[in-house]
Amino acid sequence: MPARPTLLATAGALVALAVACVLSLLVGARTVPLDAAWQAALAFDPGSADHVVLASRLQRTLAGLAVGVALALAGAGLQGMTRNPLADPGILGLNSGAAAAVATGVYLFSFSSVTQFMAAGFVGAALAAVLVYALAAASRTGATPITLAIAGAAVTAGLGSLVHALVILDQGALDRMRLWQVGTLGARDLGDLAAVAPALLIGAVIVLGAARALNALALGDDAAAGLGVHVGRTRVVLGVGIVLLVGAAVSLAGPVGFLGLVVPHAVRLLVGSDHRRLLPLTALLGPVVLLLADVVGRVIAPPAEVQVGVMTALLGVPVFLVLIRTRKRVAL
Numbered sequence: 001m002p003a004r005p006t007l008l009a010t011a012g013a014l015v016a017l018a019v020a021c022v023l024s025l026l027v028g029a030r031t032v033p034l035d036a037a038w039q040a041a042l043a044f045d046p047g048s049a050d051h052v053v054l055a056s057r058l059q060r061t062l063a064g065l066a067v068g069v070a071l072a073l074a075g076a077g078l079q080g081m082t083r084n085p086l087a088d089p090g091i092l093g094l095n096s097g098a099a100a101a102v103a104t105g106v107y108l109f110s111f112s113s114v115t116q117f118m119a120a121g122f123v124g125a126a127l128a129a130v131l132v133y134a135l136a137a138a139s140r141t142g143a144t145p146i147t148l149a150i151a152g153a154a155v156t157a158g159l160g161s162l163v164h165a166l167v168i169l170d171q172g173a174l175d176r177m178r179l180w181q182v183g184t185l186g187a188r189d190l191g192d193l194a195a196v197a198p199a200l201l202i203g204a205v206i207v208l209g210a211a212r213a214l215n216a217l218a219l220g221d222d223a224a225a226g227l228g229v230h231v232g233r234t235r236v237v238l239g240v241g242i243v244l245l246v247g248a249a250v251s252l253a254g255p256v257g258f259l260g261l262v263v264p265h266a267v268r269l270l271v272g273s274d275h276r277r278l279l280p281l282t283a284l285l286g287p288v289v290l291l292l293a294d295v296v297g298r299v300i301a302p303p304a305e306v307q308v309g310v311m312t313a314l315l316g317v318p319v320f321l322v323l324i325r326t327r328k329r330v331a332l
Contacts, residue, residue: 005270005271006271006277006281009270009271009281010280010281010284013281013284013285013288014284016285016288017284017285017287017288020287020288020291020292020295021061021065021291022034023291023292023295024057024060024061024064024291024294024295025037025054025057025058025061026057027295027298027299028053028057028295028298028299029298029299029302029303029305030049030053032050032053032054036050037050037054056186059188059189059190059193060185060186060294061291062190062193063185063186063188063192063193063252063253064185064287064290064291064294064308065287065291066193066196066197066200066248066249066252067185067249067252067253067256067287067290068259068286068287068288068289068290068291069200069204069283069286069287070200070203070204070245070246070248070249070286071089071245071246071249071256071259071260071286071290072259072260072263072264072282072283072285072286072287072289073203073204073207073208073245073260073279073282073283073286074089074094074203074207074242074245074246074249074260075087075088075089075259075260075261075263075264075282076207076260076263076264076267076275076278076279076282077207077210077214077238077241077242077245077279078092078242078260079264080214080217080218080275081214081217081235081238081239081242082143082145082148083145083217083218084145084148084149085145085265086145086146086148086149086261086320087145087148087260087261088257088258088259088260088261088316089125089242089246089249089257089260090156090255090256090257090258090259090260090261090316091149091152091153091156091257091258091261091320092128092129092132092148092149092152093128093129093131093132093151093152093155093156093159094125094128094129094242094243094246095125095156095246095250095255095256095257096128096155096156096159096160096163096255097124097125097126097127097128097129097131097155097159098120098121098122098124098125098128098246098247098250098251098255099121099124099159099160099163099181099250099254099255100124100128100159100160100162100163101120101121101123101124101125101127102117102120102121102124102177102250102251103162103163103166103167103177103181104120104124104162104166105117105120106166106167106170106177107166107167107169107170113195114188114191114192114195114196114251114252115195115196115251117250117251118195118196118199118247118248118251119247120251121246121247121248121250121251122199122243122244122247123247124247125242125243125246125247125250126239126243128155128159129239129242129243131155132148132151132152132155133148133151135151135154135155136148136150136151139151163177163181167181180253180254181254181255182254182307182309182310183253183254183255183256183257183307183308183309183310183312184253184254184307184308184309185253185290185294185308188252188253192252193252196248196251196252199244199245199247199248200244200245200248200249202241202244203240203241203242203243203244203245203248204241204245204283205241206237206238206240206241206244207238207241207242207245207279208279208280208283210234210237210238210241210275211275211276211278211279212275212276213229213234213238214238214275214279215274215275215276216229217229217231217234217235218273218275253308253309254309255309256290256308256309256312257309257312257313257316258312258313258315258316258317258319258320259286259289259290259312259316260286261316261319261320262289262312262315262316262319263282263285263286263289264278264282265319266285267281267282267285289312289315290308290312293308293311293312293315294308294311296311297310297311
């Protein structure tokens, strides 16, 4: 794609990200006018109502930025690594694996800190990825996009049942995970963000740095090997980066689904399939979609709040169904 459309798309994504951040800070059950927000920031009066609201929303906005980048990049990396347009951390069971590991840790060991959640999330996401691939590969047609999606749905359903069973058995676990298990940005503070930042950064660097390798993998394993790509090693390294991103995101916000499916497909419509352009723009637009979904969830049923995991599912399920129908038509 020529440089000019790519630059325009990047500039538009940056503007959209700035707008989403401003809306995330100002809009909610209590709307803070822009001039009042500016005055509260300049005055820095911790006792004022506007300052309290803005401080809480700042933490929420930063969490949305981190989780949006992580899940969108993880989805784009999964789609490129598996050559599967239906790949997404939620659809392929990674989110559910991380959530099940966290729930097990809460039930058996009383996990409560974000670092404990993150460690459990890494293990659970990795084991779920291996299980889904093994189930898909054992099918008659092998690990095709459709069999991977079916295996992911089966693993997600099974692990979801495990999570529900564990939280029902333990009232304390239910109290700690009630909001987290449906996906929320409002449950963490700046200390939690700092704790997961190294894993997020390392995972993002791994996936962004694999752009050329992902372009080669898109041509097929044999062609990629002919271009000098170590296919097996590249997939292992990419898998590590994706697990780091998913584990950190789930530890912060819970199992937020479909973001990694919707955003990369939207970006492909803007800049094509070259991962050198696709991945950076995906990292910019992931937080935009997540923050806007969070803002809509705050205002559609005041004073109650619809959690962001529910909002992304409402957005992602129709897209997923359209993609499946498209794949079936191509197969026919």
